[in-house]
Amino acid sequence: MTSERFVALYWLAAGLALVWLLYLLDSVLTPFLAAGILAYICQPPVARLSRLRFMSRTTATLLVMVLLFGAMVTLVLVLYPLLRYETDMLLAKLPVLLETVRQRLLPVLEQYFGAAVQWDAATFRQLLGEHLKNAGSVSANVLPWLSSNGSALIALALNLLLIPLVMFYLLRDWTLFMARIDGAVPRRWHAKTLQLAREVDAVLAQFLRGQLSVMLLMSVFYAAGLLLAGMQFALPIGIVTGMLVFVPYLGAIIGLVLATLVALTQFDHFSGVLLVWGIFGAGQLLEGMVVTPKLVGERIGLHPLVVVFALLAFGQLFGFFGVLLALPISAALLVGLRHFKGWYLSSAFYRN
Numbered sequence: 001m002t003s004e005r006f007v008a009l010y011w012l013a014a015g016l017a018l019v020w021l022l023y024l025l026d027s028v029l030t031p032f033l034a035a036g037i038l039a040y041i042c043q044p045p046v047a048r049l050s051r052l053r054f055m056s057r058t059t060a061t062l063l064v065m066v067l068l069f070g071a072m073v074t075l076v077l078v079l080y081p082l083l084r085y086e087t088d089m090l091l092a093k094l095p096v097l098l099e100t101v102r103q104r105l106l107p108v109l110e111q112y113f114g115a116a117v118q119w120d121a122a123t124f125r126q127l128l129g130e131h132l133k134n135a136g137s138v139s140a141n142v143l144p145w146l147s148s149n150g151s152a153l154i155a156l157a158l159n160l161l162l163i164p165l166v167m168f169y170l171l172r173d174w175t176l177f178m179a180r181i182d183g184a185v186p187r188r189w190h191a192k193t194l195q196l197a198r199e200v201d202a203v204l205a206q207f208l209r210g211q212l213s214v215m216l217l218m219s220v221f222y223a224a225g226l227l228l229a230g231m232q233f234a235l236p237i238g239i240v241t242g243m244l245v246f247v248p249y250l251g252a253i254i255g256l257v258l259a260t261l262v263a264l265t266q267f268d269h270f271s272g273v274l275l276v277w278g279i280f281g282a283g284q285l286l287e288g289m290v291v292t293p294k295l296v297g298e299r300i301g302l303h304p305l306v307v308v309f310a311l312l313a314f315g316q317l318f319g320f321f322g323v324l325l326a327l328p329i330s331a332a333l334l335v336g337l338r339h340f341k342g343w344y345l346s347s348a349f350y351r352n
Helices: 003-024 026-050 057-113 121-148 150-172 174-184 187-228 234-243 250-266 270-297 304-345
Strands: none
Touching (some): 026 150, 026 174, 026 187, 057 150, 057 250, 150 174, 187 234, 187 250, 187 270, 187 304, 234 250, 250 270
8 A cells, every 4th residue: 555545544534533523522512613603703803903003812802702792692682671571461462362363263263164162261361360370480390490400401501601711712812723723734735725725714704794694684674574564663673583594593483473472462453463474484485595595605606506405405414503504514615616626627537
């Protein structure tokens, strides 16, 4: 066996061992993966700030992290009062809604489907009152659950605390990590590896710009649609829904729940709720079939069909994080395929 074949087999075995190790440590790597994604996104502003004479790399890292987590806390502070207010309004209006269902929906079911449903609104109101009375003793049920699931909660809390810690060290020592990785690449592969890394970084930058464009456009769409429907809190719900579209399904679910609660407490007819659902259904179709393929897929050189397939395939294989990372990973693979295509077209195997 020649030395080159031995080296190739060595790197192949090392790569397979690394993949197997990552598979075994998937639950442990979750906070590191989340911190790595956030660090990569925040690296450009940290680099720009650290070039200022009066600001060190550590200070720039802390400043960017404070702004990032401050924006997250602000988002939670906007969502929580709105959700609590609308939930209280819904609970107060629920008896009226139940009576409306009894008067309008049950006759339709009996007329068109022959379904005779026994409906006792007084019993529903009584059950609702009992549950509301028991709401004050939630701690009596929560404390035993906490004691039986304490280890899982501690692990979750540690993971949440680990994300900003790992992110801080990654951002602060980013140049050091990159220099060590660069120094570990074999010199004969160094130029090609550096070229691939720069192209992948450029593609990922295009992806982030495209994703920001999607967030802005969908925020305008949802806010405008809910405003035209005459719904209260249309602007904050639309902005929150649009800003969270970068996390698959999360933005749509949160926005739909908030909008449905508002619609149930505001509109006298169920047609208002159906209108809200129609707006969110149209928004999902617009985002998945038009906006994301156009603004993200075309920026990174992926055909719209490839974008849709990548989202479905990575989601099926790797779940939530698969959907989240589908497009950037596909963009990185596309860079490698372009170079492979160039090598293949210039090879003797193709030309002969």
